[in-house]
Amino acid sequence: xxxxxxAIIVELRGxxxxxxxxxxxxxxxxxxxxxxxxxxxxxQDELPVQNVQLKRRGARLRAYAGVAAGFLLLLFGGWxxxxxxxxxxxxxxxxxxxxxxxxxxxxxxxxxxxxxxASILAGLDETSLRYRSVDEAVEQTILALRENGYLxxxxxxxxxxxxSSYSARHTEQIADRLSQRVGRQTDLTxxxxxxxxxxxxxxxALGASAGKLHIVERLGESWEEDTSFDPQDWxxxxxxxxxxxxxxxxxxxxxxxxxxxxxxxxxxxxxxxxEKQTQGQQSQQxxxxxxxxxxxTGGMNQDSPRQGETKSGGKGP
Numbered sequence: 001x002x003x004x005x006x007a008i009i010v011e012l013r014g015x016x017x018x019x020x021x022x023x024x025x026x027x028x029x030x031x032x033x034x035x036x037x038x039x040x041x042x043x044q045d046e047l048p049v050q051n052v053q054l055k056r057r058g059a060r061l062r063a064y065a066g067v068a069a070g071f072l073l074l075l076f077g078g079w080x081x082x083x084x085x086x087x088x089x090x091x092x093x094x095x096x097x098x099x100x101x102x103x104x105x106x107x108x109x110x111x112x113x114x115x116x117x118a119s120i121l122a123g124l125d126e127t128s129l130r131y132r133s134v135d136e137a138v139e140q141t142i143l144a145l146r147e148n149g150y151l152x153x154x155x156x157x158x159x160x161x162x163x164s165s166y167s168a169r170h171t172e173q174i175a176d177r178l179s180q181r182v183g184r185q186t187d188l189t190x191x192x193x194x195x196x197x198x199x200x201x202x203x204x205a206l207g208a209s210a211g212k213l214h215i216v217e218r219l220g221e222s223w224e225e226d227t228s229f230d231p232q233d234w235x236x237x238x239x240x241x242x243x244x245x246x247x248x249x250x251x252x253x254x255x256x257x258x259x260x261x262x263x264x265x266x267x268x269x270x271x272x273x274x275e276k277q278t279q280g281q282q283s284q285q286x287x288x289x290x291x292x293x294x295x296x297t298g299g300m301n302q303d304s305p306r307q308g309e310t311k312s313g314g315k316g317p
Contacts, residue, residue: 004041008103009034022104024082037167039104083108087165088200089134089174090209091141093150093158094238095120098209099134103166105174107137113209114236120144134174135181142182151188156240161192162211164200171195191215191243208235215242222249 007027011018017031021042029042085100085108096113097120110126112118124144129137138161142151151157159182163174171194179192195210203213216234219242223229234242 004043006104007040007042009036009038009040012036020082020103022082022106037103037170039170082106085109087163087171087174088210089138089164089178090160090162090211091138092160092162092209092211092215092239093145095145095150096209096212097121097141099137101134101165105134105165106131107134110137113207113212120148123148135178138178138182142185142188153240154187156244157188158239158243159188159190160211160215160239161190162195162200162209162214163192164195164197164210168194206232206235212239212242215239215246219246219249222246224249224252 005021005023007019007021009017010020010026012031012034015031017029017034019027019029019040019042021027027042029040034040082102082104084102086103087101087105089099089101090113091097091099094114095117097117098111098113099107100109100111102108107129108131110121110124110129112121120141124141129140142159145151151159161175161178161182163171163178165171165174175192175194179190182188183190191211193211193214195214199213200210203210206213208216212235213231216231219234220229220231234245
């Protein structure tokens with residue numbers, strides 16, 4: 001069976017495309033409707049750009065191949081392109097850990113965002129995780145978290161993952177992929193969100209990860225209007241505390257706040273795992289068919305979750 005290597009499409013020209021393989025080699029392939037920045041899997045025996053050039057006929061084609069290869073090498077610098085960070089993935093429980101990733105979602109660096117994370121990373125072999133896929137790095141980190149007493153509860157083993165990369169499409173792909181992969185551990189509840197580079201920078205300015213800041217902002221959206229809310233008070237709190245408080249704030253709305261409650265429940269879907277919707281369905285099922293009363297509307301409405309968020313896992317919070 002032929003070995004496959006990941007590659008990223010870096011140039012499109014008619015029926016052909018140029019791709020940068022994960023080993024730093026540029027190859028010329030047929031354009032199957034690719035987009036620049038798309039990640040594909042290629043067989044190991046794909047010819048490098050310079051070899052393709054030798055097989056072309058005609059001076060014009062040879063000249064084009066040389067110019068194209070030179071342009072790509074200038075733009076990406078071969079190995080330099082492989083080691084250039086283009087995105088950030090964060091993992092939050094209470095330890096907040098960030099992974100700097102390249103075009104191929106390989107880990108370039110691992111950073112402890114808070115003190116708890118520093119103690120976790122001290123027990124990890126960071127060198128062995130560099131240039132591994134971010135999926136593997138996240139799983140290894142979760143294993144280390146378990147070994148250090150985190151995620152040991154029977155419930156509320158909440159994990160928040162955020163992803164940011166070179167395009168919105170690829171960012172969504174990373175967030176969805178990690179949500180599904182980590183969510184296979186059925187004792188975990190995984191909240192995954194795609195974020196922008198600006199959101200990452202805003203979180204860093206506060207000394208937090210983008211994932212942690214995101215759920216704190218969601219808590220702020222559900223906070224009672226007559227009390228003050230300071231995000232900084234919550235950025236050092238464990239993820240489970242933030243999610244629990246967000247749920248309690250949403251459930252604690254007064255009956256005469258039906259309209260705002262419906263909105264809050266919609267905002268909470270990605271945090272509570274649709275718990276309010278489940279309760280609403282149960283309420284409707286218990287009403288006798290002979291009762292002429294209209295169906296309740298205040299707490300039953302469900303807005304769609306915010307774009308870019310996914311939630312998976314065997315247990316809800």
